[in-house]
Amino acid sequence: MTHRVTITKSFVFSAAHYFSTMPEGHRYRRIHGHSFGVELALTGEPDPEHGWLQDFDEFAAAVDAVRETLDHTCLNDIAGLEQPSLENLSIWIWQQLKEPLPALSRVTVRRDASGEGCTYEGPDGA
Numbered sequence: 848m849t850h851r852v853t854i855t856k857s858f859v860f861s862a863a864h865y866f867s868t869m870p871e872g873h874r875y876r877r878i879h880g881h882s883f884g885v886e887l888a889l890t891g892e893p894d895p896e897h898g899w900l901q902d903f904d905e906f907a908a909a910v911d912a913v914r915e916t917l918d919h920t921c922l923n924d925i926a927g928l929e930q931p932s933l934e935n936l937s938i939w940i941w942q943q944l945k946e947p948l949p950a951l952s953r954v955t956v957r958r959d960a961s962g963e964g965c966t967y968e969g970p971d972g973a
Contacts, residue, residue, distance in 0.1 A: 849892050850892060850893060851890065851892060852891070853888050853889065853890040853953075854889050854900050854901060854903075854906075855886055855888050855889075856887050856906050856910055857884065857885060857886045857887070858884075858885050858914045859883065860882075860883050860917045860919075861880060861881070861882045861919060862881065862918065862919065862920050862921070863878050863879065863920070863921045863922070864878070864879070864880075864922040864928075865877060865923060866932075867923070867929075868930065878921065881958045881960070881961075882958070883917075883936075883956055883957065883958060884957040885954065886953075886954075886955045887906075887910060887944065887948070888951070888952050888954075888955075889901050889906070889948060889952060890952035901948070906948065909947040909948050910944070913940060913943050922936070927939050927942070932965075933958070933963065934967070936956050937955070937956045938954075938967050940967075941967050945969075951969075952968065953967070954967045954968075955967075
């Protein structure tokens with residue numbers, strides 16, 4: 848019998864951004880900031896030797912590298928985030944973590960203060 852499990856890890860970061868494609872005078876065109884919450888999910892079958900899907904220390908190390916890249920920055924200055932919507936941010940985080948965390952199955956980015964969020968579950972056919 849196989850057992851499919853999902854484990855999660857969350858982190859928060861604060862960053863600024865703007866949308867250069869918005870018309871002059873639009874509030875989103877001005878630089879502004881948010882506190883973001885991110886939840887990452889790994890899905891698969893636990894390793895029978897250890898009883899876990901992923902060592903949480905290894906999970907944390909991969910996540911910390913991404914958090915440090917994003918925290919207290921202007922997201923537009925990060926390659927690949929020139930238009931840092933929740934959608935693009937979710938995809939960017941996936942792209943940074945899929946190689947070190949092959950069991951990555953979901954990235955959710957939230958702005959809890961505004962009640963908004965986006966979930967990305969990988970490219971079609973992945």
